[in-house]
Amino acid sequence: MPLRGQRPVRQVLALALALGLAAPARAQGAPPDKRVPMEPTAWPFTAIGRVNVVQGPAHRSHCTGTLVGPRHVLTAAHCLFDARLDTWVKPHQVHFVAGQARDLNTGTAAVEAFRLAPGIDLRAAAQPARGAIAPEMIGRDWVILTLRQPLGLKPVPWLVLPNADLPGSRPGAVVALAGYAADRPYLPVIHHGCSARIDAPAAGTLSDLCESMSGESGAPVLVLDADGGAALVGIHTAVTQGVRVGRAYRSASGVGVAAGSFAGALDEMVRK
Numbered sequence: 341m342p343l344r345g346q347r348p349v350r351q352v353l354a355l356a357l358a359l360g361l362a363a364p365a366r367a368q369g370a371p372p373d374k375r376v377p378m379e380p381t382a383w384p385f386t387a388i389g390r391v392n393v394v395q396g397p398a399h400r401s402h403c404t405g406t407l408v409g410p411r412h413v414l415t416a417a418h419c420l421f422d423a424r425l426d427t428w429v430k431p432h433q434v435h436f437v438a439g440q441a442r443d444l445n446t447g448t449a450a451v452e453a454f455r456l457a458p459g460i461d462l463r464a465a466a467q468p469a470r471g472a473i474a475p476e477m478i479g480r481d482w483v484i485l486t487l488r489q490p491l492g493l494k495p496v497p498w499l500v501l502p503n504a505d506l507p508g509s510r511p512g513a514v515v516a517l518a519g520y521a522a523d524r525p526y527l528p529v530i531h532h533g534c535s536a537r538i539d540a541p542a543a544g545t546l547s548d549l550c551e552s553m554s555g556e557s558g559a560p561v562l563v564l565d566a567d568g569g570a571a572l573v574g575i576h577t578a579v580t581q582g583v584r585v586g587r588a589y590r591s592a593s594g595v596g597v598a599a600g601s602f603a604g605a606l607d608e609m610v611r612k
Contacts, residue, residue: 373551373590374551375521375551375552376530378527378528378530380446380528381439381441384496384560384562386494387407387439388406388407388496388560389404389405389446389447390403390520390525391404391413391415391419391436391558393420393429394434395424395425399422402419402525403415403419403558404518404520404528404559404560405436406496406558407436407493407495407496408495408496408497408606408610409495409606409609409610410490410491410492411489411490412485412487412606412609413451413485414483414484414558414560414572414575414602415482415558416482416483416577416597417456417460417462417481417482418577420434420454420456421462426463431452434451434485435448435450435451436448436449436450438493439493440526441526441528442526442527446491446493449487450487451485451488452486452487453485453486454484454485455486457480457482457605458480460477460480461474461477462477478542478595479543479597479601480601481577481597482577484606484609486609495610496560496562497572498571498572498603498606499573499599500598500599500600501563503538503539503540504537504573505537505538506535506537506538506573507535508535512565513563515535515548515550515561515563515564516534516550516561517531517548517556517559517560517561518530518559518560518562519558519559520555520556521552521554521555521556521588521590522555522588523553523588523590529553531550531551532564534548535549536548536549536550536561536573538574538598538599539598541595543598543600544598545597545601546561546573546574546596547595548561548576548593548595550592551590551592552576552579552590552591552594553579553590553591554588554589554590555588556576560576561573561574561576561596575597576595576596577597578596579594580594580595
């Protein structure tokens with residue numbers, strides 16, 4: 341399941357930057373949107389939420405994160421990088437809102453610390469071109485947030501599936517991508533029944549054929565089993581073949597980080 345006409349890596353993260361924007365108009369020529377709005381009233385969607393980042397009075401953005409432990413949330417690292425200052429934001433600038441549905445939610449908490457992937461460097465000096473990301477950084481585009489207080493919600497477990505071609509290599513399973521997109525920033529959308537490859541195009545990364553939009557950076561790539569079980573096999577971090585919609589981007593394909601890249605850190609922090 342190769343990605344069709346995937347754009348160069350230098351363009352990927354530029355398309356994925358999670359802007360908290362008003363709903364843009366649909367772009368002409370955009371393919372039919374397979375994402376469906378949903379009410380996050382059932383697990384695992386009660387554990388998926390908005391990661392809100394305040395860089396300054398007039399600079400706010402959001403990504404999507406998943407509660408993977410009572411006090412830990414997994415999301416994309418680039419969501420916490422302030423390109424204007426060329427450095428990472430401080431923990432107090434980040435807030436997690438689980439299961440947000442308009443003015444309702446299943447729990448909120450401020451962030452007291454975060455753990456970045458070893459070796460990740462998004463500074464301008466490390467970019468192969470302005471607004472780009474070095475290829476070796478794609479598999480490191482993850483961060484684990486530590487909340488100030490635990491949330492009384494059931495977390496989503498993670499599952500390492502080396503070289504899996506999903507859903508084909510897991511009979512009976514359904515692949516889904518759920519997140520808070522720029523066109524519906526306060527209600528999650530889901531593409532139920534898409535597909536993903538683990539450790540592709542390189543070890544520790546994933547590629548997906550799931551509809552997504554800016555704001556869904558860090559969204560979980562889920563495997564849903566027929567018995568009601570669910571597990572996170574990776575996170576989506578960037579769209580490819582992006583179509584510009586207002587100030588955001590939408591695509592039917594993307595790349596991200598496979599669970600094998602962050603499983604060790606999660607084992608250490610959550611299961612210790």
